[in-house]
Amino acid sequence: MLKFISSMLQKVKQFVDGLFKISVYPNTPQHLQRTLECILLLRPDADEAVQIAAYSHDLARAFAKNTFENKAFDDPQYLAEHQEIGAKAISEFLLQQGYEKNKVDRVYNMVRHHEEGGDEESNILMDADSVSYLLKPTHLRPEFIQSLGKEKVKTKLEYMFGRIHSNKAKEIAKPLYEKALEDLRKI
Ligand SMILES: [Fe+2]
Numbered sequence: 001m002l003k004f005i006s007s008m009l010q011k012v013k014q015f016v017d018g019l020f021k022i023s024v025y026p027n028t029p030q031h032l033q034r035t036l037e038c039i040l041l042l043r044p045d046a047d048e049a050v051q052i053a054a055y056s057h058d059l060a061r062a063f064a065k066n067t068f069e070n071k072a073f074d075d076p077q078y079l080a081e082h083q084e085i086g087a088k089a090i091s092e093f094l095l096q097q098g099y100e101k102n103k104v105d106r107v108y109n110m111v112r113h114h115e116e117g118g119d120e121e122s123n124i125l126m127d128a129d130s131v132s133y134l135l136k137p138t139h140l141r142p143e144f145i146q147s148l149g150k151e152k153v154k155t156k157l158e159y160m161f162g163r164i165h166s167n168k169a170k171e172i173a174k175p176l177y178e179k180a181l182e183d184l185r186k187i
Contacts, residue, residue, distance in 0.1 A: 008099055012052050015093050019062035028061055031132055038135075039128035042169055046124070049103040052090070053110035053125055060085035073156045079115045087112035117165055127169035130160045134176035140183055150184060157181060 013029075020028045036054040039046050046054075060082045071078045091108045095101075106121060113122035114129055137160075138144065139153045161177040164170050 007048065008094070008097065009048055009051050009055065011097060012055055012090070012093070016056050016059060016062070016090075019059070023062040024064055024066055025061045027138075028058055031136070031138070032056070032058060034135055035125075035128050035132040038131045039124060041172070042128055042131070042166065043124055049106045050110065050121060050124065052094070053107045053114070053121075054128055056090040056107070057086060057111050057114045057125055057129060058082075059089050059111070063089075073152075073159050083112050083115055115163075117163070123165040127164050127166050130164050131169055131173050131176070133160045134173050134180060137180045137183075140180065140187070145187055150187065154181070154184060157184065 016032065017029050020026055032055045035057065036051055039050060039054040043050070063085060087108045090111055091104050094104045094107060109119070110121050110125045113119070114125045117123040117126040134157070137157060139148065139156050145153060157177060157180050161173055164173055
């Protein structure tokens with residue numbers, strides 16, 4: 001009998017989806033799937049390690065205790081923790097699964113730096129994350145506007161657009177960003 005062997009990306013999806021199902025952010029896998037699609041749009045030849053990083057970059061949110069932590073979106077300590085927790089969690093999973101060490105290291109590095117970039121692969125993930133977010137800016141939802149206020153939501157939109165590295169991603173993101181600002185003004 002043939003044994004079905006799934007790719008490591010499929011295993012990662014099962015692992016990540018399972019954690020988010022029981023988290024305070026159950027819809028995050030939709031953002032992760034969009035980020036994966038965006039990374040393939042920006043870099044059609046992105047290999048499995050890049051795709052895994054895209055699907056797991058926000059894994060830290062699966063361990064969050066509540067959704068309305070009142071911190072600045074660009075708070076350096078918050079961002080460092082968010083990146084570090086996710087990078088460690090996905091790396092541990094990949095090592096348990098016997099994934100190649102050099103690929104685990106690359107995934108760790110991308111997830112660990114997806115907020116600020118700094119090298120080619122981290123920059124691609126950061127850009128894909130921004131485009132994914134601007135395609136569907138979660139914070140325009142009424143519950144976030146109510147709890148955070150319009151000004152803070154605006155800073156999130158500015159942060160997500162402002163950090164984009166490549167011209168290609170900027171071009172794709174610009175109309176999305178402008179529409180999000182317009183939608184926010186109308187609220
Ligand atoms: Fe993200």
